[in-house]
Amino acid sequence: MRKRMRGVLLALALLLTPPAALPLLAVSWRPRIFVYKGFLSDDECDHLVKLGKKKMQRSMVADSQSGKSVMSEVRTSSGMFLDKRQDPVVSRIEKRIAAWTFLPEENAENIQILRYEHGQKYEPHFDYFQDKVNQALGGHRYATVLMYLSTVENGGETVFPNAEGWESQPKDDTFSECAHKGLAVKPIKGDAVLFFSLHVDGVPDPLSLHGSCPVIEGEKWSAPKWIRIRSYEHPPVPKETEGCSDNSARCVKWAEAGECEKNPVYMVGADGLPGNCRKSCGVCDS
Template sequence: MLLFFRPASVIRLPNGDSYGHPFDPTRVTQISWHPRAFLYRNFLTDKECDHLIKVAKDKLEKSMVADVKSGKSVESKVRTSSGMFLKKAQDDVVAGIESRISVWTFLPVENGEAMQILHYENGQKYEPHWDYFHDKINQAVGGHRIATVLMYLSNVEKGGETVFPHSEIKESQPKAEEDWSECAKKGYAVKPKKGDALLFFSLHPNATIDPLSLHGSCPVIEGEKWSATKWIHVRSFSHRRSRKQGCWDENANCAAWAVRGECDKNPLYMVGSADAPGNCRKSCKVC
């Protein structure tokens, strides 16, 4: 006897209504297999987008990149945006988004880094790069980044596309002259649309790196661009250490951030609260 089941089109999350709309797989489109990339229309509600921007707006600092040799955070002309990190499960909105990401990617919440909010103004960009690591220092904590979820928090009048220069289907994507920037025409591109989310994998299913995952953020030509990035590792990214072990930093960039004043500018992430310790307590000299 054959049994037929009608698949559910919506997956309910715990307390999902307080976080926004539930996860709906019918809104997901596979846009590429090499690299593996998927687009989720209206992954975030307008209220969620506006909330993330509001929380981050007065805490932005110049974006940094990881040095390929030392693994340390350094300034670079290839990345000209500004940004800041939220704390994991910082509030109900952030916790809800993180839960939804876990359901979509089938990767545990604890494998994710803290969410980064980015702001691009006119002419600002991020040159093509890979999200997997080239240094052993960053790989030591959670392993390689296996996946990236890039959430668009605003519309962009012109430019600001996410582009995959090595995508195997870049030649098949039609691009009208007036609709795309010159940067976007150099690969397969995704236009930023408020609420949409782009998921792409930096590793193959066998956990080897995927060079085709090279991607960049095209320069903003008109307007401004807000986005939120969630990097997810192959292993847990949380340091489960006993308080008896004393002070520690959860991120290799903590010392550099502390020098730049982040302990005061972003205390919830750096120092923490009475309920949960921060990620950079040692560099902030609070323990």
């Protein structure tokens, strides 16, 4: 009874709290984008930057065919990956991300530390995969938590050019030219952006296209954390499946939406990894 009363009081407190005092802001519903003000402390930001400086290398992108990491002018930053739970600070941040997103820690990739210097950027791209190799390891990236580790004086915004209604976002001359081409979030030290690359039914969301605007003045440090639809730490052991069936009641809908071709590893299967919608994709005899 006391726990229930505390829950009611907490809910009332949130309802009565002025909007400006709430740390979480919904900036878009198509795609789903949220900003958590002050998600990291200054000390946590500085700690992650210190860890990142030790092993910085030129950032890579995933090749759309082979899935291999390749160098590209599309992405000109430098970066490195931390180990999961490599120290108490990193572990605490990872737990906080899981609590905010309601997604299990084991589905998340390692935190990446990125540095963007003057003129460096990341052209608009999707976080879900086009290749079969990356899809096989934990499936698509479902959500991204992008943490800002520094405040950029000018430029460096995260921009969503396909976001619905982005033209109505108020912008002044403190936004860069790049930021005027979509819904934009300014990089402010300690803030974090959560956005979803897939719809709630698991279908990739093309509105989630996003990029990092060129840094005009200052230096941008950020830390993305990608979260998959399945366990990334403990992927299922491939095994042959018998018969012809679907593993989800939504398979028919997904197949009608073209997911058999867009997401073949999950839907049909590959290299001994059983597909989840073989029947609806018509690749076996029922």
